[in-house]
Amino acid sequence: MKTISKHSRAFILHPSSLILALVVGVVLLYGVIYPSLRLLLASLERGGAWTLLNYVEVLRERAILEATFYSVWLSVLTVLFCALVGVPLAFLFERYEFPARRIFSVMASLPLVLPPLVGTVAFIFLCGESGILARAVQHLLNLKSAPWSLRGWGALLLFHTYTMYPFFYVLTGAGLRRIDAGLGEAARSLGARPARVLFRVVLPQLTPSLLAAALLTFMTSMASFSAPLFFGGGVRVLTLEIFNARQRSDAPLALTETVVLAVISLGALIFFQRYEGTRRFVAAAMKGAPRRRQPIRSGAARVIAALCGAIFTIMLALPVITLLLVSFARQGSWTTEALPSAYTFENYSRILTEEDALSVLFNSLKMSALAAIFALLWSLCVASLVSRRKLRGRRIISLLVLVPWALPGTVVAVSIAESYGQPNPLTGSFILVGTFWILPVIYFLRFMPLVVRAVQASLEQMDPSLEEAAASLGARGWRRFLRVRLPLIWPGALAGTLLAFVIALGEYVASVLVYVPANRPVSIAIAAEMRDFNLGTAAAYGMLLIVLIALSMTVAARLERASKV
Amino acid sequence: MIQCINFFCALLMSFLSLQNISKRYGATRAVVDVSLEVERGEFFGLLGPSGCGKTTTLRMVAGLEAPDSGSIMLDGRDITRLAADRRGFGMVFQSYALFPHLNVFENVAFGLRARHLSQKEIARRVAEALSMVSLNGYERRGVDELSGGQQQRVAIARAISIEPRLLLFDEPLSNLDVALREETRTELRELVKRLELTALYVTHDQEEAFALCDRISVMSEGRILQTGTPRGLYEQPEEIRVARFLGRNNLIEAVRLSASHAEASMFRTVEGSHTLRVATHVGANLPLNKPCQLAIRPEHIQLYRESNERATTENELSARITSVSFAGATTTIKLDADGLALEALLLQPEGFASGASVTVRLPPERIIILK
Numbered sequence: 001m002k003t004i005s006k007h008s009r010a011f012i013l014h015p016s017s018l019i020l021a022l023v024v025g026v027v028l029l030y031g032v033i034y035p036s037l038r039l040l041l042a043s044l045e046r047g048g049a050w051t052l053l054n055y056v057e058v059l060r061e062r063a064i065l066e067a068t069f070y071s072v073w074l075s076v077l078t079v080l081f082c083a084l085v086g087v088p089l090a091f092l093f094e095r096y097e098f099p100a101r102r103i104f105s106v107m108a109s110l111p112l113v114l115p116p117l118v119g120t121v122a123f124i125f126l127c128g129e130s131g132i133l134a135r136a137v138q139h140l141l142n143l144k145s146a147p148w149s150l151r152g153w154g155a156l157l158l159f160h161t162y163t164m165y166p167f168f169y170v171l172t173g174a175g176l177r178r179i180d181a182g183l184g185e186a187a188r189s190l191g192a193r194p195a196r197v198l199f200r201v202v203l204p205q206l207t208p209s210l211l212a213a214a215l216l217t218f219m220t221s222m223a224s225f226s227a228p229l230f231f232g233g234g235v236r237v238l239t240l241e242i243f244n245a246r247q248r249s250d251a252p253l254a255l256t257e258t259v260v261l262a263v264i265s266l267g268a269l270i271f272f273q274r275y276e277g278t279r280r281f282v283a284a285a286m287k288g289a290p291r292r293r294q295p296i297r298s299g300a301a302r303v304i305a306a307l308c309g310a311i312f313t314i315m316l317a318l319p320v321i322t323l324l325l326v327s328f329a330r331q332g333s334w335t336t337e338a339l340p341s342a343y344t345f346e347n348y349s350r351i352l353t354e355e356d357a358l359s360v361l362f363n364s365l366k367m368s369a370l371a372a373i374f375a376l377l378w379s380l381c382v383a384s385l386v387s388r389r390k391l392r393g394r395r396i397i398s399l400l401v402l403v404p405w406a407l408p409g410t411v412v413a414v415s416i417a418e419s420y421g422q423p424n425p426l427t428g429s430f431i432l433v434g435t436f437w438i439l440p441v442i443y444f445l446r447f448m449p450l451v452v453r454a455v456q457a458s459l460e461q462m463d464p465s466l467e468e469a470a471a472s473l474g475a476r477g478w479r480r481f482l483r484v485r486l487p488l489i490w491p492g493a494l495a496g497t498l499l500a501f502v503i504a505l506g507e508y509v510a511s512v513l514v515y516v517p518a519n520r521p522v523s524i525a526i527a528a529e530m531r532d533f534n535l536g537t538a539a540a541y542g543m544l545l546i547v548l549i550a551l552s553m554t555v556a557a558r559l560e561r562a563s564k565v
Numbered sequence: 566m567i568q569c570i571n572f573f574c575a576l577l578m579s580f581l582s583l584q585n586i587s588k589r590y591g592a593t594r595a596v597v598d599v600s601l602e603v604e605r606g607e608f609f610g611l612l613g614p615s616g617c618g619k620t621t622t623l624r625m626v627a628g629l630e631a632p633d634s635g636s637i638m639l640d641g642r643d644i645t646r647l648a649a650d651r652r653g654f655g656m657v658f659q660s661y662a663l664f665p666h667l668n669v670f671e672n673v674a675f676g677l678r679a680r681h682l683s684q685k686e687i688a689r690r691v692a693e694a695l696s697m698v699s700l701n702g703y704e705r706r707g708v709d710e711l712s713g714g715q716q717q718r719v720a721i722a723r724a725i726s727i728e729p730r731l732l733l734f735d736e737p738l739s740n741l742d743v744a745l746r747e748e749t750r751t752e753l754r755e756l757v758k759r760l761e762l763t764a765l766y767v768t769h770d771q772e773e774a775f776a777l778c779d780r781i782s783v784m785s786e787g788r789i790l791q792t793g794t795p796r797g798l799y800e801q802p803e804e805i806r807v808a809r810f811l812g813r814n815n816l817i818e819a820v821r822l823s824a825s826h827a828e829a830s831m832f833r834t835v836e837g838s839h840t841l842r843v844a845t846h847v848g849a850n851l852p853l854n855k856p857c858q859l860a861i862r863p864e865h866i867q868l869y870r871e872s873n874e875r876a877t878t879e880n881e882l883s884a885r886i887t888s889v890s891f892a893g894a895t896t897t898i899k900l901d902a903d904g905l906a907l908e909a910l911l912l913q914p915e916g917f918a919s920g921a922s923v924t925v926r927l928p929p930e931r932i933i934i935l936k
Contacts, residue, residue, distance in 0.1 A: 468629050469662035471649040473676030473727055480650075483675070487666045 016477060020385045027378060028400045031445045034426055035415035036262075036403070042418055043256045054256040064241060064253075068260060071238040074153075075221035078160040082217050083210070085161055086168025089312075094176040097293040098302050104309040105173075110316050112166040113549050115506025117523050118542040119163050120226040121530060122319035124150065125326050125539065127158070128231070132322055135338040151233035159227045162319075164220055168213040175209030176202075215272040222265050223408030225509040230530075238264075239410045239509065246414070246513060258414040262407055269406045320546065327539035334535065347540035357525070357537075361544065364522040367436075368504035371443035372451070376497040378444075379451040383459050383489075384481075405449035409509035412446050417514050436519050442510050447500035454496020458489035495556040502549040580605040580763055581626070581731060586635035588621055595621040596632070597787040603765060608757055610778030611767045614810065618787035619767045620735055626765060627733050628652050639730065650679075655724030656733040659740065661716050663708040669695070669719055670704035676727040694726040697756060714745045721753070725760065732757065734766040738773060750776050771811055775799070783807050804936040808860045815866070815907050816935075817841075817859040829929060832859060837905035839882050844930045858935040863910035865931035868898065869924040870916055884925045886917055900925060 046053050058064050093105040111119065125131050129146035137147045179202060187197045203210075225239040232240060238261045245254035296302045327347055329340030351357040382401060386394045404412050420432035432438050466488070470480045508523035515524050522541055529538035579602035588596040596618040603609040611619040624630040626637060628649030636645045644652060655676075663672050673694050677687045695701050698718035708716060717737060724732060737753075738746045754777050757764050768774050774781050775795040782792040783806075791798060791807050802808035805816065819832040819841065832841045835856060843859065884902035896914035900907040902925055909925070917923065 463660055463662060465658040465660055465662040466664060468627070468649070469656065469658055469723075470664075470675065470679075471629070472627055472652075472654060472656035472733070473679055473723065474650050474653065475675070475679040476650050479679055484664060488664075 017385070017388065020381050023378070023381045024385050024397060028397070030426055031441075032400050032403050035412075035419040038419040038424075039255060039262070039411075039415040040259060043252070043259045046252060054252050058253070058256050058260065063236065064257060064260075067236050067238045067241040067257075068264070070235050071222055071261070072264065074156060074160070074224075074235065074237060075218045077157055078164060078221040079214050079217045081157055081161040082165040082168050083214070086165040086213065087172050087210070089165075090169050090172035090176060092305070094173050095294060096305065097295040098305040098309070100306055100309060101293075104313050107313045107316055108169050109166045110320070111163045112170070113502070113546075113553055114163065114320070115503075115508070115523070115542075115545060115549070116163065116224065117226040117508040117526060118323070118506060118545055119319065120159065120230050121526060121538055121542055122323040123159050123162070123227075124230060124530075125535070126319050126322040127155075130336075132325075132338055135336070139338055150231045152231075152235055155231045155233070156227055156235055159231070160221055160224065162316075164217045167216040167220070168210070171209040171213040171216075172206060175206045179205050211272055215268065218268050218272075219265055219406065219408075222261070222268070223410065223509065225408075225410060225512075239408060242410050242414065243513065251418075254414060255418060258411050262411045265407055265411070266403075323539050323542050323546070325539075326535055327543045329536045329539070331534065331536055347536040348544075350537060351540055351544065360520050360522055360525040360541075363519055364505055365548075367440045367519075367521060368443060368501050368507075370440040371447065371504050372497045372501035374440075374444050375448035375451040375500050376455075376493060378448060379455040379493065379496070382452050383455040386456065387459055401452050402449050404445040405447075409442075409446055409507070410513065413442055413510035413513040416442055416445070433514065434516055436516065438514050438516065439511060439519070439521060442514065443500075443504040443507060446507070446510060447504050450500045450503070451493070451496040454499070455489060455493045458492030459485075461492075462488050491559040491562045495559040498552045498556040498559075502552045505548060506545050579603060580607075580640060581765070582638040583622070583626070584636050584638065586622065586625060586632045586637065588618075588625060588630060588632050594787050596625070598635070599784075599787070599789055600635075601782055601789060601792060603763060605763055606761055608754065608764045608766065608777060608779045610774040610781035611765065611784055612771060612774040612781050612810075613769065613784035615769055617784040619769075619784050622784070623733055623735055623765060623767045626731070627654055627656050652731075653727065653729060654731045654733055655727055655729030657717075657720045657724050657735065657737040659736045661720040661737075661740075663716055663719055663723075665708060667708070668704070669700070669706050669708060669711070672708060672719055673723045673726050675723065680727070690726055691722075694722040697725065697760075698722045698752075713741055714749065717741060717749065721756070725756075725762070729762065732762045732764040734764065734768075736768050738768075739770070746773070747776075753777065783810060785810070801933060802860070802935065805858050805860075808933070808935055813863050813908065813910075814860045815863060817861070817905065818856055819859050820854055820856050822854075832857075834859075834905055837882070837903035839902065839905060841927060841932065842879055842929045843932045843934060845934070860933045860935055861927055861931055863897065863908045864895075865928060866907060866909040867926040867928065868909055868911065868917065869926065870921075880927045880929055882925045882927070884923055886919050886921045886923060889914060889917060889919050 043054050044050055044052065089108060093101060093108065114122075127133050127150050129149040131150070134146045134148060134150075137143070138145070141147070183201055183205070184197050187201045188194075192200065223239065224237070225243070228235060228237045228240045229243070238257060242254050242257045242261065245251075245257060296305055326334065326340065328343045328345070330342040330344045330346065333342040334340035351361065382397065386397055388394070407415075416438070417433050420427060420430075420438075422431065423429045432441065462485070467480050467484055470484045475483065506523060507521065508527070511521050511523055512527070515521060520528075522545060526538045526541045529535075529541065581603040583599055583601050586596055586599045587594070599618070599622055601609075611622060613619045621630060625632050628644070628647060628651075632645060636643055638644065639652075664675065667675070670691055673691045674687050677690055682690070691704070692701070695703065698721055700715065700718050700722065703711070703715070703719075708719060711719065717740075720737065738749055741749060750773060766774070766777055768777075778795065780792060780794055781798060782789045783798060784790065785806050791803050793801075798807065799811055802811060802814075808814045808816065818835040820835065822831040822833055822840070828844060829842050830845050832843055833839070834841060841859070882902040882905070884900040884907065886898055887901050888899045890897050890899075891914070894912070896911050896917075898909045898911060898914065898917055900909060900923070907925060911917070
């Protein structure tokens with residue numbers, strides 16, 4: 001002990017707080033605050049003067065009002081359908097035991113990892129009017145034309161339900177696992193019939209899970225773009241209108257529509273969170289046992305349950321199987337037949353040998369990796385800053401971090417393009433739009449909330465006395481971070497980073513608005529191949545994405561399990 | 566010169582001294598104006614119910630929280646604002662806080678590595694610390710492979726390995742089962758005394774504090790109520806909360822009647838209107854005719870079967886047994902003496918049955934007057 005006047009104040013006040021705050025503040029200012037303000041201001045401006053004219057025009061334009069209505073209505077219906085599929089499924093898999101239950105329950109969350117564009121393409125191959133199913137039915141019944149077309153409300157709802165019901169399935173399942181079985185047993189002992197137990201005991205406790213699922217589904221549906229683009233038909237949703245307005249170079253209209261979309265999305269977020277806040281949910285942290293799965297006893301019922309599970313699993317896997325099949329189809333070999341007539345490795349070899357095609361793959365990997373790595377580094381800063389209990393404004397920081405996640409990809413892309421498409425006060429003469437960096441920046445902004453959440457969750461699981469113990473043993477700030485905090489949050493943080501990486505890999509919604517032709521990501525290439533009817537190549541790209549995603553998710557799941565031990 | 570003054574100050578002052586420490590969390594006052602002195606080599610306890618501020622006090626000594634006001638002196642130096650990692654105190658946490666990603670050796674070596682000691686020195690001191698808690702041979706084990714008791718020992722070894730100037734304990738035994746807790750308790754005290762360490766020990770368990778500590782401060786609602794040796798606190802609690810917290814007590818509301826003798830006063834109980842003689846100790850100058858609280862431990866109450874036909878003498882009351890409850894070594898007998906409820910603790914309860922009439926004697930020297 002030399003001097004006591006020089007204090008480093010390990011837990012009392014940390015000087016590194018200032019650096020962290022600076023890093024976090026700058027990113028939030030450039031990535032969230034300025035673009036949001038810029039977007040809002042631009043929508044209020046025309047010809048250099050402040051005006052509400054843009055909004056007046058939007059309100060006058062019937063097509064835009066319709067698009068807004070369609071977007072909301074489609075999302076509400078999507079939530080309903082997803083709940084109808086996801087919730088019963090969760091009950092079946094969580095409450096009953098039957099042959100092959102585990103495999104089915106894993107398969108059920110498969111659509112979650114399918115990039116929306118790849119899912120859309122697979123759907124077209126499977127259910128489209130010239131897809132496998134339609135052709136098969138046509139040949140079977142000897143019809144002159146395809147028995148149906150994959151267009152409009154039906155197609156959109158089918159696709160949305162297929163891709164988004166896992167939100168309900170996964171969250172309801174997790175909710176059911178948390179419910180103390182004793183509560184149901186207590187209700188039964190008090191004379192409540194099973195239906196009463198379900199509605200008065202189980203469902204009220206599931207409300208937080210159901211609300212969270214409804215919110216996720218609603219927001220994802222509001223942001224949905226690929227499906228309306230490819231088979232929306234007459235259902236013209238907001239994301240599509242924004243894309244079209246930008247294609248027409250009608251900037252004021254695009255900006256104003258973007259604000260409308262942003263307001264609806266944030267409104268939904270606030271509405272659901274308020275609703276959740278007004279009701280008191282008892283944390284299920286009490287001691288109690290989760291309910292045991294009930295084996296289905298009767299032989300016939302077991303067969304039926306397993307059969308339903310199998311059919312359901314095949315239905316889930318079919319789009320991916322279709323994609324796999326088409327990815328091996330020889331160019332031009334699939335016209336009026338139900339299945340492609342000739343198979344080849346050509347599609348893959350084309351992608352992996354042609355310089356252009358290969359560079360697309362590398363581009364996506366590079367940009368996603370950059371975004372993910374920066375997201376990880378930045379998340380460590382945010383989490384460290386927000387974990388300081390006494391820090392003022394930590395709620396604001398948490399909120400701002402979530403904003404890009406809550407906003408549809410279209411909104412993020414449009415606001416960044418608007419903010420950094422011309423010289424501006426923050427970057428001076430540097431213009432981001434048109435450079436390589438625009439996509440990594442947008443991927444970073446869109447998916448860093450996932451990493452922040454993962455890091456924060458790992459940090460919350462960590463016993464705070466571990467770092468206090470390290471301090472009491474004489475370890476200074478950096479040593480504590482490197483030797484205690486980092487090793488402990490590493491698995492969770494890495495899992496979150498991998499998740500952000502794979503989602504960025506298949507990103508299409510924002511990419512399509514701002515990509516640079518010299519620097520195309522895989523999703524843009526898939527859309528281009530589809531347009532040129534190179535179905536096999538599009539499918540092969542999709543399969544490569546799926547394989548990369550599957551690999552990363554396996555690693556992430558391993559890491560997550562490791563971090564739980 | 567200054568060093569000289571410091572040296573003399575250190576001689577005059579106690580080793581660790583808390584001066585008017587206060588801490589609030591929002592509107593809650595966690596610690597209010599706490600002052601205490603711990604001597605070098607002393608095993609000092611902070612005892613109180615949960616939420617009384619004892620852990621917050623300990624954390625302020627550790628440097629994990631900063632007091633809002635007041636100062637903490639160690640060996641005559643102000644350490645109030647010194648960072649936790651510069652204090653050189655060992656701390657044993659309630660959850661043990663063993664690093665799950667490090668094995669036993671690395672856990673114990675953690676503080677030594679932070680001090681940049683040589684590999685040889687680290688190995689030597691880890692081995693020494695582990696042998697003190699009888700865990701030699703466990704170096705390569707993961708901490709999750711250890712039992713609760715063994716984890717506890719690792720936590721202690723880790724804290725003593727850095728040769729701490731002060732050893733802090735935050736309810737370290739509360740996660741152990743009863744038998745193990747008593748065993749560890751004895752070992753812990755022996756270890757601290759053998760190493761001539763100064764320890765500050767937080768607990769809510771009175772028995773534990775009594776067995777371990779040389780002196781104890783009883784805390785409640787953020788304040789220190791009384792400080793003393795275990796025996797002193799038990800036999801002479803100064804106020805009702807201390808009397809209540811430290812074991813069972815019969816609290817008797819009474820009015821002082823006279824100060825007839827120098828060493829005794831007469832009281833009349835509010836319930837039952839019995840007259841009691843109380844041996845008055847220092848500071849018992851209570852005003853006459855004002856209600857106050859008397860206390861007597863259940864084990865100090867004497868019971869006689871009424872059939873003995875003894876002449877009723879001083880401090881003897883007639884009572885009826887309302888319940889007898891057997892608890893192994895002792896038996897608790899609840900009594901009703903004309904409306905005054907009393908509880909007696911007996912080793913040999915033969916012959917006392919519920920409903921029986923008995924004579925109760927409250928020895929004058931065993932009755933305490935509370936503030």
